[in-house]
Amino acid sequence: MKWIGFAPIPALMIGIAGLALSLAAASASTLTLTIASVPRIADPKLDGGAIPIQFVIGPDGISAAVDITIEQNAATVASVFSGTLTGAANTIVTKNWNGKTANGKFADPGDYTVRIVATADHVENQTAPLSIVRLGISAMEALGVNNNDEWQMVYFMKGGTTYAFYATPSVHEYYNVNKPGDVADLDLNNGNPRPSVALHEDVMSPPLSGTNYESYNYNFPYCYLDGKTPRLRVTFGSNATSQAGTAVAPGYPVAGYEIHAIASDPNGGWINNDTNITPAGQSTFDGPALPTVAGRSDRNITWKFEYRTAGGGAWNPVPGQIGTHHRYYTVINKPIFATGATGTQYAGPWVMIAETFTQWANDLGNAPSDEHGVVDTIIKGYFGQNAGVHFPIENFEYDCPSMGGDGGATHYYDFGGNSIPLSRVLNYHQNGIYINCSDCASITSTMIAMLGVRSVQMFRLGGMTLKAIWGVGTPAYTTNLWGPGSNSFSYHHIITRNGGVNVSDACMCVDEDGNPGATPGVPGWNVDRPWLGASGYMTLSAYNTVSTSFDPLPKIQ
Amino acid sequence: MIINNKMRIQIFVLLAIALAPAAFAAQSASKPAASRPRDPQVAHAHDRYRSGDWRRGERKAGFDVGSLKIHNFDGSAVEVIGDNALARRFTATGAAKPLYLIESNVYEAVADAHEKLAEILAFVSSPGTLPTMRASGHDVGDIGYIGYSGAAPGRIAWLAFVRGNITVRVTNLQTSESPAIDAAAVAKLADNAILAAPTLLDTQSLPKPAIDNFTFDKNSVVAGKIVKINFSVSGVTGEPNIDWITGGTGMGYVERAATASGAPGNFELHATGAGAFELTARVTSPLGVSAEAKATIAIAAR
Numbered sequence: 076m077k078w079i080g081f082a083p084i085p086a087l088m089i090g091i092a093g094l095a096l097s098l099a100a101a102s103a104s105t106l107t108l109t110i111a112s113v114p115r116i117a118d119p120k121l122d123g124g125a126i127p128i129q130f131v132i133g134p135d136g137i138s139a140a141v142d143i144t145i146e147q148n149a150a151t152v153a154s155v156f157s158g159t160l161t162g163a164a165n166t167i168v169t170k171n172w173n174g175k176t177a178n179g180k181f182a183d184p185g186d187y188t189v190r191i192v193a194t195a196d197h198v199e200n201q202t203a204p205l206s207i208v209r210l211g212i213s214a215m216e217a218l219g220v221n222n223n224d225e226w227q228m229v230y231f232m233k234g235g236t237t238y239a240f241y242a243t244p245s246v247h248e249y250y251n252v253n254k255p256g257d258v259a260d261l262d263l264n265n266g267n268p269r270p271s272v273a274l275h276e277d278v279m280s281p282p283l284s285g286t287n288y289e290s291y292n293y294n295f296p297y298c299y300l301d302g303k304t305p306r307l308r309v310t311f312g313s314n315a316t317s318q319a320g321t322a323v324a325p326g327y328p329v330a331g332y333e334i335h336a337i338a339s340d341p342n343g344g345w346i347n348n349d350t351n352i353t354p355a356g357q358s359t360f361d362g363p364a365l366p367t368v369a370g371r372s373d374r375n376i377t378w379k380f381e382y383r384t385a386g387g388g389a390w391n392p393v394p395g396q397i398g399t400h401h402r403y404y405t406v407i408n409k410p411i412f413a414t415g416a417t418g419t420q421y422a423g424p425w426v427m428i429a430e431t432f433t434q435w436a437n438d439l440g441n442a443p444s445d446e447h448g449v450v451d452t453i454i455k456g457y458f459g460q461n462a463g464v465h466f467p468i469e470n471f472e473y474d475c476p477s478m479g480g481d482g483g484a485t486h487y488y489d490f491g492g493n494s495i496p497l498s499r500v501l502n503y504h505q506n507g508i509y510i511n512c513s514d515c516a517s518i519t520s521t522m523i524a525m526l527g528v529r530s531v532q533m534f535r536l537g538g539m540t541l542k543a544i545w546g547v548g549t550p551a552y553t554t555n556l557w558g559p560g561s562n563s564f565s566y567h568h569i570i571t572r573n574g575g576v577n578v579s580d581a582c583m584c585v586d587e588d589g590n591p592g593a594t595p596g597v598p599g600w601n602v603d604r605p606w607l608g609a610s611g612y613m614t615l616s617a618y619n620t621v622s623t624s625f626d627p628l629p630k631i632q
Numbered sequence: 633m634i635i636n637n638k639m640r641i642q643i644f645v646l647l648a649i650a651l652a653p654a655a656f657a658a659q660s661a662s663k664p665a666a667s668r669p670r671d672p673q674v675a676h677a678h679d680r681y682r683s684g685d686w687r688r689g690e691r692k693a694g695f696d697v698g699s700l701k702i703h704n705f706d707g708s709a710v711e712v713i714g715d716n717a718l719a720r721r722f723t724a725t726g727a728a729k730p731l732y733l734i735e736s737n738v739y740e741a742v743a744d745a746h747e748k749l750a751e752i753l754a755f756v757s758s759p760g761t762l763p764t765m766r767a768s769g770h771d772v773g774d775i776g777y778i779g780y781s782g783a784a785p786g787r788i789a790w791l792a793f794v795r796g797n798i799t800v801r802v803t804n805l806q807t808s809e810s811p812a813i814d815a816a817a818v819a820k821l822a823d824n825a826i827l828a829a830p831t832l833l834d835t836q837s838l839p840k841p842a843i844d845n846f847t848f849d850k851n852s853v854v855a856g857k858i859v860k861i862n863f864s865v866s867g868v869t870g871e872p873n874i875d876w877i878t879g880g881t882g883m884g885y886v887e888r889a890a891t892a893s894g895a896p897g898n899f900e901l902h903a904t905g906a907g908a909f910e911l912t913a914r915v916t917s918p919l920g921v922s923a924e925a926k927a928t929i930a931i932a933a934r
Contacts, residue, residue, distance in 0.1 A: 480781060
């Protein structure tokens, strides 16, 4: 190395990788070589993780033969560049090493030397130390920042044909490790990096491996209280695959240096105060707050790493990054289920319901930020047949003769067990398309409650001499529900969330055209409609005074 | 968690005896309908349908809905839909969607079966009463009722009947189609299958499966790990259905271990969340009779 002087050139003061060097003015005809920057620590298996080797050849116009090699234990393992460069004293030349050695495989974690040799009127030979490490994430666990603001989510099928409840693993919703018999958690068996796990987007079944649940690579959605901060406890990978195909340590900590991880998504940075990660260690990140509405938001998180000298100093980037895709569902309050019910189906909101709710809200133009908004979305989405949602859920039809059904029989709700086989409902209406009021009330009450609406009950009504109604899945208002002149209920089931003061009903609409006893009708959605009063449910739906009683939130199967 | 995946026990002796047994208790799975306080709406149905006049037939050992065969129809796997409750769907050969759904509930007492039928009738919204099967010309069960479809004259949308201590409901899932065999004929086949089952003496209880052994192989497990379940059943002819129902604050699921030969391996609990974990095994015989047992384990945080 030939140092001509130490007069700094401000434009070339490079500090991005801890090897900032002053570039010196060269004499008019003598070759100079200055390393501008080489990362001290790098992981070429990261996305964009090629290692930039930056240097300056001087003086202007000189022609130099340049060789850049990577050495380990004094032996050359890779040739990065070999060719002729023309000197330009104010220009940094960058040559990237892809991290692979002469055999085409990624270099194993360990200590290396970057060597640059330039030859013109004389030989310049400079080196820089480089530690190859393997950085990556093997697991992520969603945590509540406070109690009761994060829940597991539930699937109800196992593959396409078997009913089975599965809750997303609270120990880690994102998991990306080697299967038994594989070499390492961070890499594939061929040494290439293990890719991030794609978000699991099926809403009915978790991923399977053969006939069993996939238990090594998955990426499940999370569920949080709306407006809360999502928190991820990240576990870093513990080993890598060597060129020899064996498991090796990931090469860090590097003596004298600290490494930390930083995360961000398009909504902002994720807060993390750890200064020194370790293999198999954990670090916790708090992300930008989730929306203050119930629904879904996707987060594409970019994970980067930085290093610095131990104990302080400026952080320098490890080239490259990792991208992971995450899905967050938000609910209004803690999910609520039938009192005393046990089973995995009660671990948290069902993915399919949270997703269906999101689609309904979008289609209806709703931004449900409170309990009324959730009820409005569920009732109107379930009923469909409006501007936003064209069809009822599962293409249900009210069970009446004009639709090919019979006399309003229950097809899903089990009164004796006070349970609703929601899994059969959502699996392409396995008990058929016909439903009655108890089916609707039990389905909607469970959906609404699991999205956080409190105090939901089924509200059972006695006999009703009906005015004009519009049944779910039927084409129009009728005053002849069961046939000419027959328009009454032996009972009716709706829902309430305030002890019957207001009621909701996804089974039918009342008529709000001012003449509720005659057709045609103007849709009167029953979303938290007062029970009593001139525009109340009882007045608009029945000629008689209707008796009432309550049924608790049903269990779910 | 309920795993209605028809996990089969074929070689019970393969299941090992517990080395470190956790809590184990066998209990009845049956929850007789007649033992609950009668709901006024259901009581009204009893009155409207004069349930006191319903014939009380002999108690039967169960209904093997899995053995039911319908000519030119393909039967699905049997689903356990509750304690002592099974369901099965039948699809016309070559058709895309099932046409009939058969649901059965088996009870200790005839009165419980009658109560179930009354509940079905009570929760029909139309104000009239449904015709009996016999009035409609169908000699099925001790008592039964029909819901006719509006799709075509005489087409049955659903029916429900009781034979002894067993309640059966048959639902036509495609009432817009003209079926090659109607729901009453399907019900007759089901009724015949029930009649073919052994009759129970007054002193005999339903033939419940016996859960001889149900323990975890350890008293505790760390979240994220797997623990073997020692499990064996007897007293069942044929292949029982096993459901695993989770409880407590811990989380996990049960699967059979994969084996190199492809044969079913041991049952295993995959612990996925820390806390006290209670697992209920519900075993349902092909006759639709369930038994339950519980075992507990502590799932520790990592």
